[in-house]
Amino acid sequence: MNLSDPLKISYRNLVAAKFRSFLTILGIVIGIASVIIIMAIGTSAQELILNQIRGVGSNLIGVLPGASEEKGPPASALGVVITTLKYGDFKALMEKSNVPDAVSGAVYLSGNDTVQFQGINKNYTYQGTTYGYVETENATVANGRFFTKDEDTSLARIAVLGSSVADDLFGNTIDPIGKKIKIGDQSFDVVGVFAERGSAAFSNQDTTIYMPIYTAQKIMLGVDYLNYLRIKVDSETNIDRAKADVITTLRERHDIDNPEDDDFSVRDQQTGLDVINNVTGAIKYFLAAIAAVSLLVGGIGIMNTMLISVNQRIREVGLRKAIGAKNAAILLQFLVESIVVTLIGGVAGILLGVIVAGIAALIIQKLGYAWPFVVTLPSILVAVGISFFVGIFFGIYPARKAAKLNVVEALRYE
Amino acid sequence: MLISIKNLCKEYDNEGVVTKALCGASFDIKAGEFVAIMGPSGSGKSTLMQLLGFLDRPTGGRYFFEGKDTKNFTDDQLAYFRNQKIGFVFQAFNLLPRTTVYENVELPLIYNEKSDSQAKIKERVQSALRSVGLEERMYNFSNQLSGGEQQRVAIARALVNDPALILADEPTGNLDSKNGLQIMKILQSLNNEGRTIVMVTHETYTSEHAKRIISMLDGTIVKDELVKRRRIADKEKGLLK
Numbered sequence: 001m002n003l004s005d006p007l008k009i010s011y012r013n014l015v016a017a018k019f020r021s022f023l024t025i026l027g028i029v030i031g032i033a034s035v036i037i038i039m040a041i042g043t044s045a046q047e048l049i050l051n052q053i054r055g056v057g058s059n060l061i062g063v064l065p066g067a068s069e070e071k072g073p074p075a076s077a078l079g080v081v082i083t084t085l086k087y088g089d090f091k092a093l094m095e096k097s098n099v100p101d102a103v104s105g106a107v108y109l110s111g112n113d114t115v116q117f118q119g120i121n122k123n124y125t126y127q128g129t130t131y132g133y134v135e136t137e138n139a140t141v142a143n144g145r146f147f148t149k150d151e152d153t154s155l156a157r158i159a160v161l162g163s164s165v166a167d168d169l170f171g172n173t174i175d176p177i178g179k180k181i182k183i184g185d186q187s188f189d190v191v192g193v194f195a196e197r198g199s200a201a202f203s204n205q206d207t208t209i210y211m212p213i214y215t216a217q218k219i220m221l222g223v224d225y226l227n228y229l230r231i232k233v234d235s236e237t238n239i240d241r242a243k244a245d246v247i248t249t250l251r252e253r254h255d256i257d258n259p260e261d262d263d264f265s266v267r268d269q270q271t272g273l274d275v276i277n278n279v280t281g282a283i284k285y286f287l288a289a290i291a292a293v294s295l296l297v298g299g300i301g302i303m304n305t306m307l308i309s310v311n312q313r314i315r316e317v318g319l320r321k322a323i324g325a326k327n328a329a330i331l332l333q334f335l336v337e338s339i340v341v342t343l344i345g346g347v348a349g350i351l352l353g354v355i356v357a358g359i360a361a362l363i364i365q366k367l368g369y370a371w372p373f374v375v376t377l378p379s380i381l382v383a384v385g386i387s388f389f390v391g392i393f394f395g396i397y398p399a400r401k402a403a404k405l406n407v408v409e410a411l412r413y414e
Numbered sequence: 415m416l417i418s419i420k421n422l423c424k425e426y427d428n429e430g431v432v433t434k435a436l437c438g439a440s441f442d443i444k445a446g447e448f449v450a451i452m453g454p455s456g457s458g459k460s461t462l463m464q465l466l467g468f469l470d471r472p473t474g475g476r477y478f479f480e481g482k483d484t485k486n487f488t489d490d491q492l493a494y495f496r497n498q499k500i501g502f503v504f505q506a507f508n509l510l511p512r513t514t515v516y517e518n519v520e521l522p523l524i525y526n527e528k529s530d531s532q533a534k535i536k537e538r539v540q541s542a543l544r545s546v547g548l549e550e551r552m553y554n555f556s557n558q559l560s561g562g563e564q565q566r567v568a569i570a571r572a573l574v575n576d577p578a579l580i581l582a583d584e585p586t587g588n589l590d591s592k593n594g595l596q597i598m599k600i601l602q603s604l605n606n607e608g609r610t611i612v613m614v615t616h617e618t619y620t621s622e623h624a625k626r627i628i629s630m631l632d633g634t635i636v637k638d639e640l641v642k643r644r645r646i647a648d649k650e651k652g653l654l655k
Binding site: 321 | 467489494498508512524
């Protein structure tokens, strides 16, 4: 008794009831494919976001207003506006005596409004920032200039455009530098255009307009706070020391004695990566778990089919036992059959899943995202493993039922 | 002695109602005999045959096969004996559909404990089919054959493991007289070659092809005698019923 015989029998029975086998296998295909697709798309999305954060540079410290858990999302992500972080804080952090390791920094305050140029009317996000932005973000001004330190606080109505904004408003023929555009009801001079940069985590930098921080605060928004600020440290090894300096400086400025009263949070890129990783990972596995429910349904389909198959072959089982098949041989025969069904379904599901995830990646790449097409070996192994165990788990009951049939009754069964 | 049964009993317990299907059966069968077990339906002949073929266990009495007491055999040992010692021929043929003649005959070899080489298996299947005259139908599907041919395939399947005993349960029951006669011819020639055959039938005419008839009624053996004027299938034109 070897495995080739049960395999041959399984093949024959699957072929004999083609449509039924197809439907049974389809249940598994859908389950496995959904797990693969969701894992692949989830991993790609995760990689996309993480790559963008990594692209910013690993020697950055971010300061957000409001306290937050180390690994949790910041308060601002939940839609709460906290106004405790001011331009004065940034000025203090840039003092060599406070944070000696800081080489540059930038503040961020965003809003959005209608932008007009020669009859073109479009809504854009704008960002108030400081002259250190270019160095801090490793950005390149392709045309014109960025603003100066003096302009940060001079209320100058000048703007530097993201590359897409410049394309939208001016096309290829007009040089944007020196042109006047209206943002809301304010007139701005365009002084520079960024080189194309692609999108970062949650915003597209190419479709953003940049202006000096005071201009954004006082002329556009009428507020005195910042959304967040970033400090660039001279080297990665000094990150922890610089973080400590930032915290000390801010506590002093905000009159905080007890660390639990902190009204700001300081993060470096690694904690940011950890947060994103945790959140996206949780979403990915949650979705995969939902997809796995369809595998359960597929498994029940297999059990049902196998029970029908056992009932249709009671006489055959009787005969096989009569001519000397042991219970274990009958058990093996039916178990192999359900495993074959799930493995065929598993392999087809993997192929389908990879193809669908690949097509999705192509479409998303066409939309302009640097979307990596990732199908990990573990997700394939897990899929094969799951289908194997679904086969055993849902096949064992029908197989045992067949193996335990009484020979005499089985032979007499009509 | 090939078979020796003493006071063999089989009771069926159906939800508290106990039916005695077989009671106090005793006889010996020597190697080379051709025994017919005769009786009307309900006489216990099928039960006796199931016990002799290790398909079921007796509820009382002893059963010695080749001198071995089979009382404490495990399920797997019984399966081993069915595979190695018994060749079954059923009334309804019981061939696997959508399966070739070759694969049907090969089936008992698949469940052999020690597996033979493919060449050896083929040789044994061919030789079994040759002895029932169906070697040329080897690669036909079983459902493409006539009833008589199907029963001959079943006999080949019973022979392939070279068993000590062939158990035939109403082997001519589903056949017309011509095909039935051919089956009897084959069984007689197998017996002439020295094979032991036990055949269950309710037809007196068919039973007279055996050398000895054990008659049963209501679960007991009422008569056990040698056939005085044995019918020889070779010299008959058709199997009268």
